[in-house]
Amino acid sequence: MKRAERVEKRNYKLTLILLPGVAWLFLFYLIPTLVMFRYSLLSNMPHIAPPTFTLSNYLDAFCTTLYAKVFLRTAGFSTSVTAMLLLSCFPLAYYLAKKARRQKEILVLLMIPFWTSQVLRAFAWMILLGRSGMVNVLLGKLHLIGEPLRLLYNWQAVTMGLFYSYVPYMVLPLYAAIGRVDDALLEASTDLGANSWQTLWNVTIPLSLPGIVSGAALVFVASFTDVLSPTLLGGPSNEMISSVIFNTFTMGSNWPLGSALSFILFAALLLAAALIMVISSRVRYET
């Protein structure tokens, strides 16, 4: 009897503790997601005419070459930015974790772009890369170019914007993982006659694989859903999936189609997150 009372009291307490968060998630996360799904099945905007339920928005999204192209382009941007960040941040993270003296200060500095608003990051690059912006003027002064280059509103500018925004997403996991690699193992490798490249390839990189996986995953997912880089730095031929959805809801009026695209992106994100969890648990297990 007493035990049952205690259990009841515990359950009552637990309910009180969890209720606000769980209720909030149901009300403002799960239900809105279902509302979006329902909207994606409508034949037209409800205030124009009574809509019927249809799958045509999904057919449009999957079968129109325009959207297929946009999805492929988005994947291309995210993949290349992830690869570029991995290659450029690994040496940086290695130096910070193993050699630098002021590790913490440099890391805080590197996180600055993460802490400034995304709008500002894009704006800053618009000023720098403009026709008479600093980059063009300096290149002209060095006589490297005759005419100002068109540096904005192309895929290079979008890539630059994405790269700049997600540096911390790559550096921090790499730094944490490389920091955990035991120095004794690196010394042992050198003592056994491996040169520094062999040590890097056979010891450091395999042991920091968990960081590589989580850094790459964070950058890939974040750049996949980035709105501002393509909207502000890209031209009409550099649209990514998020900016297409953004435009559908701000300038266009086909909300049901926009909802369908949005729901596809939602499903893709969940799938990616599940995949990443599986891969990273396997990687952690092996190292």
Add this chain to the structure above:
Amino acid sequence: MNSRQGFRQYMPDLNDLAHKLYVGCFLLFIFAPIVVTVLYAFNSSRYFVWPIQGFSLEWFRQARHNRLLIEAFANSVIIALATTALCTAIGTLMSFGLVRFRFRGRGFLNILVLLPVVTYGIVSSISLLLFFDMVHIQRGIGATILGHTTFLFPFAVVIINGRLANFDTSLEEAASDLGARPVRVFFDITLPLIMPAIVAGALLVFTLSFDDFILSFFLIGNTNTLPVYIFGLIRYFMTPAVNAAATALIGVTMIFVVLISFFFKEIRTIWG
């Protein structure tokens, strides 16, 4: 032989120098855009031409009399403060429940609470926009606070979880052995011990809320937050008044960066 040894000794230094140079260039790359943005806020010319023409406080003077800008700034502060309060309360409770209790559905809840972090961005903004539209919640500051809280309290949960999970429970046990009731144990022992994580979470949530663009853009209705206001300006016409607004935004953010760096360990648990 001797010279060769000398060379060997010199080698690591060269290596180190290359590394330092690389880090220096990287930092330059990180800071150049921000520094240039701030410089143009003090430029006397209205065009974004390099080099800077001269020093002037004209744009700040204009910004001070710009009603829309001040309103946007005030909205941003109100939204960030309310969101931080809500996220801290909900997040602390939820984290405590998730870490300290074993119950059915705990694994599911652990994943559910991370979903908003995964889909934060355009997808979540659209779903909230449609939901508020359906239940006739007026877009505006209130709707934006609801939206921000939904997607930012999971960040607080993750950070506080990190602290609660690596936590020596013997102090709590001692307190309850000495006769303290559970509520008293929580407020006198547990809460002070996890306070650094709570503060770190609150700072992170404030910054993310203050800087958020996409949720605010869809939920704020016919008023503005600072990032939404700046977005509107740079999309349609650019003047250095934007830089003055941007400098204000950077200033607030920098203060928080300094504060957050104190709680660096806590923040790092997000990256795993």
